[in-house]
Amino acid sequence: MATELLMPKLGLTMTEGTIDEWKKKVGEPVAKGEIIYSVATDKLTNDVEADVDGILLAIAVPEGETVPCKTVVGWVGAAGEAVPSAAAAPAETKAATESSPAAAVQTDAAAGKTARPVGQYVPATPYAKKLAREKGIDLAAIPATGYRGVVVSRDVEGFVPAAATAAGAAAVKASPLAEKVAADLGIDLADVKAAHGRVLAEDLLRYIAATREKADGETADAREEVKAMSGMRKAIAKNMQNSHMTSPTVTFNLGIDMTEMKHYREQLKAKEIKVSYTDLLVKFVAKALTEFPLLNCSVQNNKIIYKHYVNMGVAVALDNGLVVPNIVDADKKSLTEISAEVKEMARLAREGKLPPEKLSGGTFTITNLGMYGIESFSPIINQPEVAILGVNTMEDKVVVRNGEICIRPIMNLSLTADHRVVDGSVAAQFLQRVKSLMENPALILA
Amino acid sequence: MRKITFSEATREAMAEEMEKYPEVFVMGEDIARQGGIFGQFKGLPAEFPGRVIDTPISETFIVGGGVGAALGGARPVVDMHFADFIGVCMDEVFNQMAKARYMFGGQAKIPLVLRAPDGLAGGGAAQHSQSVESWFIHIPGIKVVAPSNPYDAKMVLKAAIECDDPVLYFENKVLYKETGEVPEKEDEVPYVIGKARVEREGKDVTIVSYSIGMKNARAAADELAKDGISAEVVDLITLSPWDKETVINSVKKTHRLCLVSECVKQGGALAEVAATVAEEALEYLDAPILRYGAPFTPIPFAPTLEKLYRVYPEDLVKGIKGVL
Numbered sequence: 001m002a003t004e005l006l007m008p009k010l011g012l013t014m015t016e017g018t019i020d021e022w023k024k025k026v027g028e029p030v031a032k033g034e035i036i037y038s039v040a041t042d043k044l045t046n047d048v049e050a051d052v053d054g055i056l057l058a059i060a061v062p063e064g065e066t067v068p069c070k071t072v073v074g075w076v077g078a079a080g081e082a083v084p085s086a087a088a089a090p091a092e093t094k095a096a097t098e099s100s101p102a103a104a105v106q107t108d109a110a111a112g113k114t115a116r117p118v119g120q121y122v123p124a125t126p127y128a129k130k131l132a133r134e135k136g137i138d139l140a141a142i143p144a145t146g147y148r149g150v151v152v153s154r155d156v157e158g159f160v161p162a163a164a165t166a167a168g169a170a171a172v173k174a175s176p177l178a179e180k181v182a183a184d185l186g187i188d189l190a191d192v193k194a195a196h197g198r199v200l201a202e203d204l205l206r207y208i209a210a211t212r213e214k215a216d217g218e219t220a221d222a223r224e225e226v227k228a229m230s231g232m233r234k235a236i237a238k239n240m241q242n243s244h245m246t247s248p249t250v251t252f253n254l255g256i257d258m259t260e261m262k263h264y265r266e267q268l269k270a271k272e273i274k275v276s277y278t279d280l281l282v283k284f285v286a287k288a289l290t291e292f293p294l295l296n297c298s299v300q301n302n303k304i305i306y307k308h309y310v311n312m313g314v315a316v317a318l319d320n321g322l323v324v325p326n327i328v329d330a331d332k333k334s335l336t337e338i339s340a341e342v343k344e345m346a347r348l349a350r351e352g353k354l355p356p357e358k359l360s361g362g363t364f365t366i367t368n369l370g371m372y373g374i375e376s377f378s379p380i381i382n383q384p385e386v387a388i389l390g391v392n393t394m395e396d397k398v399v400v401r402n403g404e405i406c407i408r409p410i411m412n413l414s415l416t417a418d419h420r421v422v423d424g425s426v427a428a429q430f431l432q433r434v435k436s437l438m439e440n441p442a443l444i445l446a
Numbered sequence: 447m448r449k450i451t452f453s454e455a456t457r458e459a460m461a462e463e464m465e466k467y468p469e470v471f472v473m474g475e476d477i478a479r480q481g482g483i484f485g486q487f488k489g490l491p492a493e494f495p496g497r498v499i500d501t502p503i504s505e506t507f508i509v510g511g512g513v514g515a516a517l518g519g520a521r522p523v524v525d526m527h528f529a530d531f532i533g534v535c536m537d538e539v540f541n542q543m544a545k546a547r548y549m550f551g552g553q554a555k556i557p558l559v560l561r562a563p564d565g566l567a568g569g570g571a572a573q574h575s576q577s578v579e580s581w582f583i584h585i586p587g588i589k590v591v592a593p594s595n596p597y598d599a600k601m602v603l604k605a606a607i608e609c610d611d612p613v614l615y616f617e618n619k620v621l622y623k624e625t626g627e628v629p630e631k632e633d634e635v636p637y638v639i640g641k642a643r644v645e646r647e648g649k650d651v652t653i654v655s656y657s658i659g660m661k662n663a664r665a666a667a668d669e670l671a672k673d674g675i676s677a678e679v680v681d682l683i684t685l686s687p688w689d690k691e692t693v694i695n696s697v698k699k700t701h702r703l704c705l706v707s708e709c710v711k712q713g714g715a716l717a718e719v720a721a722t723v724a725e726e727a728l729e730y731l732d733a734p735i736l737r738y739g740a741p742f743t744p745i746p747f748a749p750t751l752e753k754l755y756r757v758y759p760e761d762l763v764k765g766i767k768g769v770l
Binding site for chain 2 (some may be wrong): 125126127128129130146147150153
């Protein structure tokens with residue numbers, strides 16, 4: 001019995017390997033411990049030693065071919081011993097370059113009968129490949145009758161797929177990734193249509209998408225209900241996912257002592273100027289942003305676009321979603337102007353009448369969950385901005401001031417920043433500056 | 447239809463062109479007094495006195511003088527005696543004749559025909575038997591033609607003489623004596639340089655050749671037909687610029703390509719055809735491209751060895767059957 005030579009699995013993450021070099025030729029003797037072939041992965045090249053004595057009977061995977069781990073790449077055995085598959089054909093015929101047509105037909109007949117090992121290169125003419133591709137036939141399934149055991153066009157044209165039932169779930173050719181994903185999701189690869197001979201991950205994704213589409217509006221469980229996403233939900237889903245995949249983020253939390261700010265707000269109120277904490281934050285954060293241009297930029301094709309203006313986005317929660325209109329030139333507007341604009345935007349947003357231009361062009365976003373008692377969260381950046389400030393609840397807390405225990409209104413700010421451009425120290429200094437401004441409101445005039 | 451030899455056909459072409467254009471003249475070694483070593487100029491000197499000129503044995507002068515005459519407004523036809531001798535005047539050919547029009551920014555033209563008898567002639571040995579066309583298809587600025595039968599010989603030569611660019615006209619020494627149908631002058635169809643001809647339609651394999659190689663192509667096609675294999679035979683006629691479209695269209699139909707020429711196979715004139723088909727029509731090939739040509743060795747003098755040097759129709763038949 002000939003011994004199989006396998007594509008080794010060199011490490012946990014290796015799924016496929018390339019035969020780098022056959023150190024032995026077919027027919028050459030091989031001694032145990034001798035290097036018989038070398039295997040290349042994306043990381044390294046390893047020599048594979050023979051673990052038996054014998055003769056290299058056949059090579060199933062030629063140099064340069066990539067196959068999944070554990071694929072049979074060749075056989076070692078006694079001279080004259082039969083190889084368990086027609087895989088020997090290409091190697092054999094290599095020796096006999098100018099075989100007579102009659103001889104060729106013989107080898108081909110043999111080749112045609114046996115299925116080739118999965119992942120083995122199928123010698124075929126370019127025209128046969130083209131036809132097979134057009135007809136969606138896997139070359140490996142086609143018996144060869146051509147010269148030197150090659151699959152030629154007539155083999156493809158005359159090919160009748162064996163009844164799928166005959167071999168049961170006949171070995172479907174698939175990439176290692178597709179095999180893994182299919183196994184994880186419990187998908188039968190035979191159901192998946194391959195665009196190019198073997199099933200690739202993209203074929204699988206297409207299959208999954210198609211099945212999902214089909215399943216739209218139906219669910220097996222009567223206690224579940226399937227509803228299509230609204231346009232806004234789709235947009236939010238897309239934007240959030242895109243942001244999450246685009247920006248590597250870090251979130252920084254800092255407590256602000258709101259004593260002075262509360263006092264400041266009351267002073268304004270006494271003068272009939274009613275502003276919300278959000279309005280105040282827009283004003284104070286806008287000022288800080290003018291001092292920290294890296295928090296007010298965007299990233300495009302390895303370039304940083306600095307914006308010498310602050311368009312402050314303010315997240316507005318709606319019954320069915322969320323919009324972020326922005327206050328254009330917030331750094332140049334008075335508090336009362338900001339306040340009026342925030343109110344107007346919120347009203348328009350709830351009525352669904354926000355002009356589209358108000359929804360784009362923002363440079364920074366504030367999102368406030370304080371009214372729900374939230375103490376800290378990590379908001380997702382509104383692309384293409386590079387940072388977003390989450391505002392939390394204001395709560396009386398016991399703190400120590402000048403060595404004495406006292407009670408102060410503390411509000412946490414949660415800053416999420418894109419680490420591609422905003423390093424930790426920059427984010428921290430920015431947050432510190434916001435804190436300093438808010439704890440000393442008079443600085444807004446400085 | 448009347449039948450004449452290849453040699454007579456070229457002579458007819460010369461006479462007709464000399465009649466038509468007073469600026470056409472011929473020069474070369476032994477052409478006026480002797481009528482050309484293969485008789486291809488016989489009678490011309492009497493018919494056109496002073497326009498068939500014997501030269502000293504100096505290829506350098508023959509081509510150099512031809513280029514000068516062409517620049518001066520003549521339409522010279524210069525004869526190389528043997529294609530093997532072009533090496534002597536190589537600078538005149540590839541640096542002057544081929545480049546003048548370009549170097550003068552199109553203000554000059556070189557309506558010159560360089561006639562070059564080539565091929566195995568039986569005992570011609572290594573210096574008088576070669577087929578050197580592949581050297582010249584590598585040179586931009588020269589058109590290279592190599593007809594395979596008397597009618598083409600006449601029409602291609604006429605087209606070459608009327609062409610305003612230099613044309614290298616390879617005429618096979620064995621073909622000179624071959625006869626073929628040539629229509630009367632009024633029934634002639636002019637040849638357009640650069641066009642190949644599908645000489646025989648088929649569906650199983652395309653055999654491309656030119657010049658004497660066409661004899662192998664035709665004989666192989668006949669032989670294959672006996673076994674029900676239908677070969678399409680394409681005569682390239684012009685080697686540079688060659689008719690890519692005709693060849694590729696044929697390959698798209700037959701899905702197999704067999705190339706045959708008498709020149710050395712390595713770097714042979716048809717290697718370019720093989721490469722181009724692989725480049726532009728690989729997906730239509732259902733078999734490896736077959737190439738037949740001479741072995742990579744000087745041409746032997748000994749008749750027994752010269753025999754071994756040749757390509758035979760059986761070679762093509764065997765090869766084609768092997769890839770069907």
